[in-house]
Amino acid sequence: MQNMLLEQPWIACIALMIVSYFIGGIPFGVLLGKLFGAGDIRSAGSGNIGTTNALRVAGPVVAVLTLIGDLVKGSLCIICARWLLTLLPVSSHDVHIMLAAVALATLFGHIFSPYLGFRGGKGIATGVGILFGFWWPLALIHLGIFAVLVLVSRFVSLGSIVTAVCLPLSLSIFFPDMPLEARAIWILLSVSVVWAHRSNIVRLSQHREARIGVHSFTDKGAKS
Numbered sequence: 001m002q003n004m005l006l007e008q009p010w011i012a013c014i015a016l017m018i019v020s021y022f023i024g025g026i027p028f029g030v031l032l033g034k035l036f037g038a039g040d041i042r043s044a045g046s047g048n049i050g051t052t053n054a055l056r057v058a059g060p061v062v063a064v065l066t067l068i069g070d071l072v073k074g075s076l077c078i079i080c081a082r083w084l085l086t087l088l089p090v091s092s093h094d095v096h097i098m099l100a101a102v103a104l105a106t107l108f109g110h111i112f113s114p115y116l117g118f119r120g121g122k123g124i125a126t127g128v129g130i131l132f133g134f135w136w137p138l139a140l141i142h143l144g145i146f147a148v149l150v151l152v153s154r155f156v157s158l159g160s161i162v163t164a165v166c167l168p169l170s171l172s173i174f175f176p177d178m179p180l181e182a183r184a185i186w187i188l189l190s191v192s193v194v195w196a197h198r199s200n201i202v203r204l205s206q207h208r209e210a211r212i213g214v215h216s217f218t219d220k221g222a223k224s
Helices: 002-007 009-024 028-035 051-058 060-086 092-111 124-134 136-153 156-174 180-196 198-205
Strands: none
Touching (some): 009 060, 009 092, 028 060, 051 060, 060 124, 092 180, 124 156, 180 198
8 A cells, every 4th residue: 555655646645635625524613503502503694604603603612613623624634735745756846736636625625515415614714724734924914815804894705705816816926836737726726715605796796795793694695
């Protein structure tokens, strides 16, 4: 088995992607909501499994723990993948592609959780966790973009969407030599986060999106 992995490192990459998908799919918001007696957070508020809805439905403790869980699972998958790939005869060119593939698998696990009938969250906390695992300054830059936009607009969804859209640009700036294959995978990751916010985009265009501090979450469709 070890010889096969040494000779075929892409098999190891596929194995990392599968494991990362199942780790990324862990629905911390749902698990913690039930653990702390708030029930299934999907049954109230926006119906989402992420930090924002955990705060609405289950309170700040569950929200903070959900945020930490989603961040850690994203970081853990990338950090472990990077370490394991150093043990294999893989070029830096291929490492970039493999890490991008693991990142996408982790994000897909969160958005299409295998534990929730292939439905899940919108990927921002997990995505930021992935960036922390990949290169922490990049994560801080995108957290800054997110924070400024949310503070100015009071729309969590707007901050999330713009943060995702900016990812290909920031990667081009800080990793100009990244292989095109890896860049394409990161673009797909960015597009996936925007796609997960498609209902928010519609509500933003119709001026119906709920702002932070505005208690208008009775509409189950008002996801952010």
